[in-house]
Amino acid sequence: MVIEKICCIGAGYVGGPTCSVIALKCPEVKVTVVDKNKERIKQWNADKLPIYEPGLDKVVKECRGKNLFFSVDVESAIEEADLIFISVNTPTKTCGNGKGRAADLKYVESVARLIADVAAGDKIVVEKSTVPVKAAESIMNILRANQKPGVSYQILSNPEFLSEGTAIDNLLNADRVLIGGEETKEGQLAIEKLCWIYEHWIPRSKILTTNTWSSELSKLAANAFLAQRISSINSLSAVCEFTGANVSEVAKAIGTDTRIGNKFLNASVGFGGSCFQKDILNLVYICECLNLPEVAAYWQQVIDINEYQKSRFTSKVIESLFNTVTDKRISILGFAFKKDTGDTRESPAIYVAKTLLDEGAKLNIYDPKVEHAQIFEDLTYATGSKEYVKERVSLFPNAYSATEKTHAIVVCTEWDEFITLDFRKIYDGMMKPAYIFDGRMILDDEKLSKIGFHVHTIGKRN
Ligand code: NAD
Numbered sequence: 001m002v003i004e005k006i007c008c009i010g011a012g013y014v015g016g017p018t019c020s021v022i023a024l025k026c027p028e029v030k031v032t033v034v035d036k037n038k039e040r041i042k043q044w045n046a047d048k049l050p051i052y053e054p055g056l057d058k059v060v061k062e063c064r065g066k067n068l069f070f071s072v073d074v075e076s077a078i079e080e081a082d083l084i085f086i087s088v089n090t091p092t093k094t095c096g097n098g099k100g101r102a103a104d105l106k107y108v109e110s111v112a113r114l115i116a117d118v119a120a121g122d123k124i125v126v127e128k129s130t131v132p133v134k135a136a137e138s139i140m141n142i143l144r145a146n147q148k149p150g151v152s153y154q155i156l157s158n159p160e161f162l163s164e165g166t167a168i169d170n171l172l173n174a175d176r177v178l179i180g181g182e183e184t185k186e187g188q189l190a191i192e193k194l195c196w197i198y199e200h201w202i203p204r205s206k207i208l209t210t211n212t213w214s215s216e217l218s219k220l221a222a223n224a225f226l227a228q229r230i231s232s233i234n235s236l237s238a239v240c241e242f243t244g245a246n247v248s249e250v251a252k253a254i255g256t257d258t259r260i261g262n263k264f265l266n267a268s269v270g271f272g273g274s275c276f277q278k279d280i281l282n283l284v285y286i287c288e289c290l291n292l293p294e295v296a297a298y299w300q301q302v303i304d305i306n307e308y309q310k311s312r313f314t315s316k317v318i319e320s321l322f323n324t325v326t327d328k329r330i331s332i333l334g335f336a337f338k339k340d341t342g343d344t345r346e347s348p349a350i351y352v353a354k355t356l357l358d359e360g361a362k363l364n365i366y367d368p369k370v371e372h373a374q375i376f377e378d379l380t381y382a383t384g385s386k387e388y389v390k391e392r393v394s395l396f397p398n399a400y401s402a403t404e405k406t407h408a409i410v411v412c413t414e415w416d417e418f419i420t421l422d423f424r425k426i427y428d429g430m431m432k433p434a435y436i437f438d439g440r441m442i443l444d445d446e447k448l449s450k451i452g453f454h455v456h457t458i459g460k461r462n
């Protein structure tokens with residue numbers, strides 16, 4: 001019954017934190033996290049980890065070298081493991097059938113082929129990556145078509161629900177753990193083995209077991225529902241700005257209905273992150289393939305409203321600055337897709353910055369955690385010109401220096417430190433009239449107006 005060795009393929013935002021917590025809670029289990037990216041593994045073995053996540057350093061330091069290992073030797077880790085997590089990236093396809101919508105399963109498939117190649121004993125293979133419904137069938141087909149004598153496979157779906165910035169807390173205190181598997185005796189036994197791992201710290205009542213397809217679909221559904229709430233409140237933020245209703249008051253009024261609940265109702269410049277858009281596009285694509293165009297159109301709207309929100313916010317910045325930002329210096333506060341992470345994947349800040357650069361603006365950018373090289377890389381990719389970005393974008397070590405002599409401040413990430421800035425001091429150092437566009441509703445707009453700022457807050461007629 002007992003699992004002695006776990007291998008996790010993919011040392012990213014999911015594989016790293018998830019397996020560190022498993023190692024912490026299951027000291028008798030050897031956990032090896034592997035990746036083909038040598039640099040990333042080097043960082044996992046160094047003092048400065050490759051990702052910033054509150055609480056992660058402590059967990060890694062406690063387990064690393066004891067029962068938690070990071071390695072590039074993927075084959076050996078597969079060979080010795082009883083249970084293998086596939087935790088590789090599943091980005092949106094950029095070419096071929098389903099381009100721009102379907103999930104690209106090339107990394108998952110190459111891992112499945114490697115497992116089939118290397119495995120010499122029984123393996124439980126667990127999909128941790130977010131995949132389309134029925135992906136487990138493809139993995140199973142690859143594994144069983146290449147099965148060697150004396151080897152047997154069980155495939156489980158165990159999607160991850162952590163959010164970046166709160167990953168360790170989410171893993172330690174998960175709302176639920178979801179495990180899907182085959183409804184055969186062997187399938188149920190494999191489910192029990194994975195349950196045994198989680199039961200080291202998660203109460204059994206919070207471990208849900210389902211069939212494989214329900215588990216795969218539930219992950220896409222959960223992200224679609226979460227993103228849908230944001231698009232719903234963001235759509236109403238536009239109504240608020242035209243009518244004088246205040247979106248925070250509306251969110252509170254509807255969120256106190258226990259049937260609706262108060263979480264995920266913060267209007268914003270738009271949602272970002274590596275998953276919401278990717279997973280909803282994937283869901284839309286699946287619906288289209290199943291000939292369910294009405295369902296596809298329904299979920300597509302969640303993405304469309306998000307695009308509308310980003311563009312609406314950025315247009316407001318340009319219109320307010322007398323319809324031209326050419327050669328104006330604008331300060332962007334926050335570049336990560338949310339606070340408490342250094343991750344910029346699909347960050348709305350990239351959209352805002354790119355649009356302002358396209359309009360000829362010069363940008364001063366500050367983010368407490370995002371690496372400077374990452375900002376340059378993202379903007380070079382977005383604009384297509386390294387030289388233009390180098391010439392027009394300056395990066396700063398704090399919000400005060402980033403805002404000096406600028407015409408406007410655009411808040412793109414809700415970092416706590418922005419709330420307590422000395423805005424009187426900032427105002428004094430800025431060009432006049434001085435503007436603030438709060439894309440996260442974190443600042444006290446009345447106080448800022450009293451100082452002299454022209455303020456625009458999402459979801460409020462300022
Ligand atoms: P990531 O890009 O941070 O990490 C994936 C890692 O897999 C990379 O380091 C890459 O080098 C490695 N990899 C790819 N192919 C490999 C191979 N053949 N052999 C060895 N290593 C390989 O991605 P992530 O954010 O950790 O996401 C992983 C999966 O988890 C995705 O499917 C994502 O949708 C899902 N997910 C992500 C989050 C999140 O918050 N980021 C949350 C829940 C689920």
Ligand code: UGA
Nearest residue numbers: 160161162163164230264265266268271272273275337338
């Ligand atoms: C999200 C889900 O919350 C996780 O459950 C899921 O595991 C993960 O995606 C995934 O599959 O990758 P994450 O993207 O890390 O997690 O972060 P969220 O807290 O969900 O925020 C996503 C985006 O929505 C951020 O840009 C955030 O600022 C924005 N957001 C969030 C809002 O604009 N308003 C809100 O009320 C909440």
